[in-house]
Amino acid sequence: MTVTQLTGWGRTAPTRATLARPATVDELAALVATAGRRGVIARGLGRSYGDAAQNAGGLVLDGTALTGWTFDERDGTVTAQAGVSLHELMLRLVPRGWFVPVTPGTRHITVGGAVAADVHGKNHHVDSSFGAHVRSLTLVTAGGEVRVLSPADDLFWATVGGMGLTGVVVEATFACVPVETSRMRVDIERTRDLDHTLEVMTATDDDYRYTVAWIDLMARGASMGRSVLTRGDHARRADLRGKGDPLAFAPATRLAAPAWVPGGLLNPLTVRAFNEVWYAKAPKARRGVIQGIAPFFHPLDGVRGWNRLYGSRGFVQYQFVVPFGQEATLRRVVGRLSARRVASFLAVLKRFGPGTPGMLSFPLPGWTLALDIPVAGDGLARLLDEFDEWVVAAGGRLYLAKDSRMSAAVVEAMYPELGRWRKVRDAADPRGVFRSDLARRLRL
Numbered sequence: 001m002t003v004t005q006l007t008g009w010g011r012t013a014p015t016r017a018t019l020a021r022p023a024t025v026d027e028l029a030a031l032v033a034t035a036g037r038r039g040v041i042a043r044g045l046g047r048s049y050g051d052a053a054q055n056a057g058g059l060v061l062d063g064t065a066l067t068g069w070t071f072d073e074r075d076g077t078v079t080a081q082a083g084v085s086l087h088e089l090m091l092r093l094v095p096r097g098w099f100v101p102v103t104p105g106t107r108h109i110t111v112g113g114a115v116a117a118d119v120h121g122k123n124h125h126v127d128s129s130f131g132a133h134v135r136s137l138t139l140v141t142a143g144g145e146v147r148v149l150s151p152a153d154d155l156f157w158a159t160v161g162g163m164g165l166t167g168v169v170v171e172a173t174f175a176c177v178p179v180e181t182s183r184m185r186v187d188i189e190r191t192r193d194l195d196h197t198l199e200v201m202t203a204t205d206d207d208y209r210y211t212v213a214w215i216d217l218m219a220r221g222a223s224m225g226r227s228v229l230t231r232g233d234h235a236r237r238a239d240l241r242g243k244g245d246p247l248a249f250a251p252a253t254r255l256a257a258p259a260w261v262p263g264g265l266l267n268p269l270t271v272r273a274f275n276e277v278w279y280a281k282a283p284k285a286r287r288g289v290i291q292g293i294a295p296f297f298h299p300l301d302g303v304r305g306w307n308r309l310y311g312s313r314g315f316v317q318y319q320f321v322v323p324f325g326q327e328a329t330l331r332r333v334v335g336r337l338s339a340r341r342v343a344s345f346l347a348v349l350k351r352f353g354p355g356t357p358g359m360l361s362f363p364l365p366g367w368t369l370a371l372d373i374p375v376a377g378d379g380l381a382r383l384l385d386e387f388d389e390w391v392v393a394a395g396g397r398l399y400l401a402k403d404s405r406m407s408a409a410v411v412e413a414m415y416p417e418l419g420r421w422r423k424v425r426d427a428a429d430p431r432g433v434f435r436s437d438l439a440r441r442l443r444l
Contacts, residue, residue, distance in 0.1 A: 001018050001019065001020045002018070002019055003016055003017070003018050003019070004016065004017070004019050006019070006043070006046075006053070006054045006060060007046075007054070007314075008046065008048050008049050008050045008051055008052065008053065008054070008404060009046060009047050009048065009049045009307050009317075010049040010050060010307065010310075010314050010315050010316060010317055010404055011307060011308075011310070011312075011313075011314030011315070012050070012313070012314040012315070012316065012375060012404050012405075013050070013051050013054075013404055013437070014054075015051070015054050015055075015056035015057075015437055016056065016057070017054065017055045017056060017057065017058055017059065017060045018058070018059050018060065019043075019060050019062055020059060020060070020061055020062065021061075021062040021064070021065050022061060022062075022063075022065065022066075023065050024066075025066065025081075025138075025140065025146065025170045025171075028061060028063070028066070028140060028168060028170065029140045029144040029145075029146060030144060031059065031061060032061075032140050032141075032142065032143075032144050032167075032168060032433065033143055033144030035058070035059050035433050036058065036059065038055065038056075038057045038058030038059070038435065039055060039058045039059070039432065039433050039434060039435030040055065040058060040059040040060070040061060040168075040433060040434060040435070041053060041054070041055045041058070041059075041060055041061070041164050041165075041434060041435060041436040041439075042060075042061045042063050042082070042112060042116070042164045042168045042169070043060050043061065043062050043063065044062075044063055044064060044082070044083065044085075044109060044110030044112055044113040045064065045085060045108050045109055045110055045113065047106055047108060047109050047113065048113070048117065048401050048402070049316075049317035049401070049402040049403075049404060050317075050401075050402060050403050050404030050405075050438060051404055051436065051437035051438045051441065052117075052163050052164070052400065052401060052403075052436055052437075052438040053164070053436065054436060054437040054438075055435055055436050055437060056437055056440075058435060061168060063082045063083045063110065063112055063168070063170070064083040064110065065083055066081035066082050066083035066084075066112075066170060066171075067081060067083050067084050067088070068080075068081045068084075069081060069084050069089070071092075071093065071096075071098075071176075073096070073098075075175070076098060076175055076176045076177075076178060077135060077173055077174065077175050077176065078093070078173065078174055078176055079171065079172070079173040080111045080171065080172060080173075080174075081111070081170060081171050082110055082111055082112030082115075082168070082169050082170050082171060082172070083110050083111075083112065084110060084111050085107065085108055085109065085110055085111075086100055086103055086107040086108075086109055086110075086111070086114065087107040087108050087251075087301075089111075090103075090107055090249065090251075090293070091249065091250075093176060094179070094182045094247060094249040094293065095182075095247045095248070095249055096247075097178055097179055097180065097247060098176045098177065098178055098179065099176060099177045099178075099179045099234065099293075100176060100177070101127060101130065101132075101133035101174060101175055101176060101177055102114070102119060102120060102121045102123065102124075102127060102128075102129060102130040102133065103119075103121050103297050103298070104119045104120065104121055105121075105297070105298060105300065105348075106298055106300065106301055107251075107294075107297070107298050107301060108301060111169075111172050111174075112164075112168070112169040112170070112172075114130045114172075115130065115131065115134060115137060115159065115160055115169045115172050116159070116161070116162060116163055116164045116169060116401075117161065117163065117400070117401035118130055118131045118160050118161035118356060118358045118361040118362065118363075119401070120350075120352070120362070120363050121210070121297070122210035122211055122212045122297070122350060123209050123210050124350065124351075124352045124353055124363055125205055125206070125211065125350075125351045125352060125353040126206075126209050126353065127209070128353060128354060128355065128356055128363070129161075129355065129356055129358075129361060129362075129363050130160075130174070131157075131160035131161065131356040131358050131361060132356045133174045133175045134151070134160065134172050134173065134174045135150075135151075135173045135174060135175065136148060136149065136150050136172070136173045137149050137156065137159065137160075137169055137171065137172040137173070138169070138170050138171035138172070139155070139159060139166065139167040139168065139169055139170070140167055140168040140170055141166075141167040141428050141429065142167065142428065142429040142430070142431060142433040142434065146170070147167075151357075154424045155424055155427075155428055157356070157357045157358050157359055158358075158359050158360075158421050158424040158425055158428070160356060160357075160358040160361060161356070161358035161359070161360045161361035161362065161400075162358070162359070162360050162421065162425070163360065163400050163401070163436070163438060163439070163444075164434060164436065165425060165429075165434045165435075165436065165439055165444060166424070166425050166428050166429065166434065167428060167429070167434060168434075177234075179234045179247075180234065180235070180236045180237045180246065181234065181235045181236065181237055181239070181240055181246040181247060182246065182247050182248055182249040182292065182293055183234075183235040183239070183240060183246070183290050183291065183292060183293070184210075184232045184233070184234060184235055184290070184291045184292070184293060184296040185232055185233055185234070185235040185236075185239050185288055185289070185290060186230060186231070186232035186288075186289040186290070186291050186296060187208070187229075187230075187231045187232065187285075187286070187287045187288070187289070188228065188229065188230055188231075188282060188283050188285070188286045188289060189228075189229045189231075189283075189284070189285045189286075190226070190227070190228055190229075190279065190282050190283070190284050190285070191213075191226055191227045191228075191229060192222075192223065192226055193222060193223055193224055193225050193226055194215070194224055194225020194226075194227075194330075194331060194334055195225070195331075196226075197213055197215070197225055197226070197227040197229070197349065198327060198330075198367075200229060201213060201229065201349075201351055202351075204231065205231070205351050207231075208231040208232060208233055209232070209233045209234070210231065210232050210233065210296075210297075211229070211230070211231040211232075211350065211351065212229075212230055212231075212348055212349070212350050213227040213228065213229045213230075213348065213349040213350070214227060214228045214230070214278070214347065214348055214349075215227045215334065215347040215348070215349055215369070216275045216278075216279050216347075217275075217334065217337045217338055217342060217344050217347045217371075218268065218271060218272040218275045218338065218341065218343075219275070219279075219338060220338050220339070224334065224335060224338050225331075225334050225338070226279060227349065228278070228279060228282040230296075232291070232296060235290060239288070239290060240290065249292075249293060251292070251293070251294035251298070251301070251302075252302070253301065253302055253303070253304045254302050254303075255302060255303045255304070256303065256304040256305060257303060257304065257305040257306050257307075257308040257309050258308065259305075259308070260308075260312075261308050261309055261310070261311050261312075262311060263311035263312060263313060263376070264311065264374075264376065265309065265310075265311060266309065266310060266311075266343050266345065266374050267343050267374075267376075268341040268342075268343050270343075271343040271344070271345045272341075274345050275345060278345075300346075310372075310374045310375070311374065313374070313375040313376065314374075314375050315372050315373055315374045315375055316372075316373045316375060316380065316384070316404060316405060317370065317371070317372055317373075317402040317403075317404075318370070318371045318373060318384055318387070318398070318402070319362075319368060319369065319370035319371070319398065319399040319402045320333075320368065320369060320387070320391045320396055320397065320398050320399070321352060321362065321363060321364055321366050321367065321368040321396050321397060321399075322366050322367055322391060322394040322395070322396035323364060323365060323366040323394070323395050323396065324365055324366050324367070326366065326367075326394040326395065326396065327367065329390050329391065329393070329394040329396070330367050330369060332390060333369065333387055333390065334369070336383070336386075336387075337371070340379075340383065342371075342373060342383075343373070343374055343376075344371045344372055344373050345372070346370075346371070346372040347369065347370070347371050347372075348369070348370050349367065349368070349369050350367075350368050351366075351367060351368075352364060352365055352366055352367070352368055353365055359415075359417040359418070359420055359421035359424070360400065360415055360417070360418070360421055362397060362398075362399040362400065362401070364396075364397070366396065370399075370402070381405065384405065384406075388406055388407075388410045391414070392410060392413045392414060396414070397414035397415060398410070398411075398414060400438065400442075403438070406442070407442075408441070408442045408443040411442045411444075418444075422444075
């Protein structure tokens with residue numbers, strides 16, 4: 001064990017904690033059972049953007065040594081310990097003709113993190129989030145007990161999306177997706193403004209398993225909200241026309257962000273220039289483009305340490321969802337960001353389908369917009385506080401796995417099942433052993 005400083009991927013709120021890396025479930029359970037008054041929280045590969053996997057003055061359990069897993073090809077299910085990454089699973093599964101059921105924008109997350117954050121991907125409108133595919137999970141609870149949970153248990157759905165605050169997920173069994181190749185068949189289309197983007201996505205999303213729109217937030221006037229739509233499905237062998245091994249999968253990290261980046265590198269001028277180039281180089285409409293899994297799902301994974309590009313002050317990831325019928329709120333947010341020239345070059349829009357029964361799961365049917373915003377100036381906090389009010393009024397919510405700054409009052413208003421979640425959590429952890437910086441900030 002060692003005392004060290006930890007941050008989320010956004011690098012905005014570092015705190016110091018005692019970090020332990022248990023090698024077995026028994027060792028982990030013993031650490032939980034003897035946790036001190038500041039409690040304990042689990043941590044995987046550190047890709048939560050905010051403070052969810054930090055515990056100032058307490059104990060943080062690095063679960064990345066728990067890497068055992070098995071695959072049952074008869075029914076396509078993986079049983080994996082919590083420290084196994086989606087990257088590792090893809091390296092082994094894709095060449096065998098299988099793919100994970102859900103992947104977010106990075107494959108460098110653990111199975112435990114995927115459950116705790118109930119991660120979603122470009123296929124939510126078809127396949128929901130990760131928790132919908134979990135058949136069972138094994139949880140170490142507050143006294144060090146090991147419990148196996150099924151979707152019939154309330155504690156299961158308090159844990160899925162529960163940000164590690166009900167216990168430590170140490171294993172999960174989940175269903176995978178059969179694929180014929182390691183490639184994607186992709187349609188790309190430019191839209192002229194936000195209304196056109198929403199119109200095309202509404203009309204065509206159900207024709208594809210995976211869809212996403214990159215929005216140019218620097219565009220103003222008649223072009224406000226112009227986007228590049230990327231929609232696709234797993235390519236079939238016939239799509240490849242016999243070229244190469246159809247299931248070859250060996251993604252590489254080709255670039256690395258420098259160890260030090262000057263503050264202000266990503267500013268309205270540079271982001272506007274990037275956006276102009278990115279939008280212009282996208283085809284107006286192109287069908288059947290063959291892409292690899294990595295560039296389609298995880299383009300930023302090709303740049304090691306890309307979060308450093310935002311400079312030493314870091315960045316805020318702001319992701320919200322509003323229900324269908326509340327498009328006016330989405331337009332209002334995009335309009336304000338455009339008018340303020342907010343320098344977010346990663347702005348992605350997706351349509352969510354039905355969510356899971358997870359009590360703190362983020363997705364609900366509607367529109368979700370995710371933004372990376374460099375920390376610069378005093379106006380950002382006020383702007384995001386204003387957005388919080390709009391999202392609450394629209395019946396929406398923010399994503400806990402990406403949050404680093406909302407208030408306790410806001411989370412109470414956004415998550416209607418929070419009271420039920422607390423009852424289930426308190427029954428499993430009456431002494432409040434599982435704690436994190438996020439939990440303290442939001443008074444969970």
